[in-house]
Amino acid sequence: MSLDVAIAPPHPGRWRRLLGSDYFILLISALYFLALAPFIPGFATPENLRNLLANSLPLLVVAAGQTVVLIAGGIDLSVTAIMAATSVQGALVMQRMPNHGLLATVTGVAAMLGIGAVVGGGNGMAITRLRMPPFIVTLTAMMFFSGFAVWVTQSQKINGLPEDFNNLGGKLPFTLAASLLAVGLLGWLLRRSLFGAWLYAVGHNPRTARVSGVPVDGVLVGAYVLSGLGAALASVLLTGQGETGDPVLGRYLLLDVIGASVIGGASFFGGRGNVLSTAAGVLFIKLIDNSLGLLGSSHFTIMMVKGCLILAAALADSLRHRLVAAN
């Protein structure tokens, strides 16, 4: 009996349960907002909240895809390159259509999503079939497709896109509908589908999952396809917002993407994370951006603050992982 007591894990305290909660960051975001609202002119106005929402949606879509990969125990560094490549390819497709009506928009969006899925699938295949580390595969994909986007356009931006397409990123109701649809579907996949259960199982322990009959390789490929699709949809929204196919679209977004997922509770060790928590992470990052931006802070200050927060989140993740392992 005395031995049992000695080796039993300590009863987790309230702070520890809170730290482990998927919604911890949502609470922090709410408190952050309430704490700063009186001090920042325009921060709590409907107009700014609308801006905040509009700015968050493209990041949410791509970070949700990244979360899927992190749950599976991988990482996708190629998302920003996928965004750039799909932005210019989609823009070129739409520009070459004989008319700029709805058909051009549908074709362009389909091409962008298709490319995103194919690149994501290629990443997944390289990781599973060639047994290459996800970091190396997606890093080289990032280099290749970043270069490809610049090469195809010779650094030129492509504008004159269809109005319907621009509305997808430029008008909040359209952006919101597209984002909620995608993220809702992803949330359903993770929580309700067999694929979701397999994904968590692979992330927790791929060997055990394989022994248990989970098609590990297929699940991993699926995760990267979803990440590619998320990046492509984010590209649709940002390209529409800027009304321009941009060969360097999203070049500086990777820190925010991974940061939002990790701050939201996704683990670099796999097996942990969900779309709602990632949404909280996105909200927090964008709150930081927005509040400091309204204060007129320099971009470098914002980067320093965000870097510290992401480091804190990664530390918390590591701590949590050790606590779980100890239990």
Add this chain to the structure above:
Amino acid sequence: MKKTIPCSLLLGLAVLALAGCGQSTPAGPTASAGDKQLTIGVAFETLQTEFWIAGLDAIKTELAQRKIRVLEAIADGDANRQYEQVKNLITRKVDGIILVPKDAKTCLPMIKAAQAAGIPIVLFNRPSDSLGTNTPVAVVADNLALSRATVASLVARAKTTGTRHAGMLILGDLGDMNAIGRRDGFEAAVKGNESVVDVVARVPSEWNQEKAQAGVVNGLVAHPEIDFIFTSSDFLLPSIVSALKSAGKYKKAGEPGHVILGGFDGDATAYQMLTDGYLDATGVQDVYFEAQQAVQSLLDQRAGKTATGNIQDPGFVIDQENLKEKAPRMWGANVKKHR
């Protein structure tokens, strides 16, 4: 939970404190225009080069002299981030926006958003694509004329050597109207002077020092006879100097093997190189003129005056002959003195 609230308040305060480090302050206690102190948002795409830092400083000085408050936003090369920043400035209901866009196209939604909110907007040093009658005023250097004059000065120097020179042009990002103007100015100046300068290499830099250096190194290997170089921006000079040193071609004017070298912008490096005798000429953008015109244009728009077209900064060419006379007006010389 009890610990969470103080923690987040602490976090908020820490962030506020950090934010204060980069926050601009009002120009003075009596700053006002009519009953209300004006606030101008200054959104720069980048502070990557000395030119932009000098430009931002010149605008802030100009606004301070007029007792106008500044809100600054730097997008670090990200057009989507700049869009968010412009929307933030609109939310803050600033009285005007001075914008340095990343390029001529991605700024169009920002301009539309500012105009829809009734906020005057002026583009600093980089014009936008046309928005018809809604195209905003841009204060820009006459890139074509100034680079043509600069290259003409280099060609005149080349003529004095009595030999035919092999030329290299270092291009900027051709998505940037300024880079296109400078390229066209170069081409216009060498056209008709093929017997003096034969352009054998055109190196794309995309405004990236590493790409410029690699391009110049490759160009010098492929064409070791190159002895005439014009860069579309002075901020690429360190890359060119490095490549020339590697090739053993970094010589002062008058020394055997000197490569005739010219640039554009007028930064502190160019000033030092002119002083040391390595640089032959550079086209200087008058950032003080541009800052003054940008602020004045915003105030004119607020006063209801119609503002159309670009405001041209004529700039000037500075070379070995007029260095002493022109240096006081060269922003790079002033930066150098204050270091």
